[in-house]
Amino acid sequence: MQNSPRIPVAAFVVAIALAGVTVVSLMAGVGGNPALNELQIGATAWALTLGVFGVQGIVSIVFEGRQLFLGTIEPRLNPLHASRYAVDNLLSVAIAALSVLLFILAGLTGLAIISGQPTAVIGSAAGAGCLYIELLLLFYKEAFIGQEAHLEPRKDGVPR
Numbered sequence: 001m002q003n004s005p006r007i008p009v010a011a012f013v014v015a016i017a018l019a020g021v022t023v024v025s026l027m028a029g030v031g032g033n034p035a036l037n038e039l040q041i042g043a044t045a046w047a048l049t050l051g052v053f054g055v056q057g058i059v060s061i062v063f064e065g066r067q068l069f070l071g072t073i074e075p076r077l078n079p080l081h082a083s084r085y086a087v088d089n090l091l092s093v094a095i096a097a098l099s100v101l102l103f104i105l106a107g108l109t110g111l112a113i114i115s116g117q118p119t120a121v122i123g124s125a126a127g128a129g130c131l132y133i134e135l136l137l138l139f140y141k142e143a144f145i146g147q148e149a150h151l152e153p154r155k156d157g158v159p160r
Contacts, residue, residue: 003066008057015051018043048131056138063091063142091143098136105129 022036022043030037036044109125 003061003064005058005061005066008054008061010054011050012054012058015047015049015054018047018050022047052134055135059138059142091139095136095139095143098132098139102129102132102136105132 022040025040026036030040105125105128109122109129112122112125
């Protein structure tokens with residue numbers, strides 16, 4: 001089985017384009033202030049969905065490689081075994097950096113709420129925190145859970 005980078009990269013590019021169109025339409029004054037109209041909400045939802053799919057696909061290719069193998073994969077950061085690969089150390093650094101960044105964003109969100117900032121500022125800080133939680137959970141899954149699917153060779157006569 002091949003793990004192709006084209007689809008996740010294309011999804012990420014489309015997500016960036018949709019986000020850019022939404023930001024440009026907001027700057028042009030389309031929709032309410034600070035509320036979004038229906039098309040902007042839809043474009044934002046698609047941008048977030050495709051962005052998450054793209055990032056997960058790219059991370060999968062970086063950590064699992066292009067060639068997928070049948071069977072289960074052990075967790076990469078097993079506390080009982082020392083890390084042998086530079087990618088595993090990079091994974092540890094990414095988890096630590098995202099944890100610190102998430103803590104900072106939580107503090108900024110709380111500060112924005114307490115200081116009475118506009119809804120757009122509070123929502124942006126909270127939304128950024130949600131995206132960083134998603135990234136943190138993705139790296140955490142790659143590091144500690146391993147492969148959740150157990151793939152076995154099929155013997156049902158259906159070609160692959």
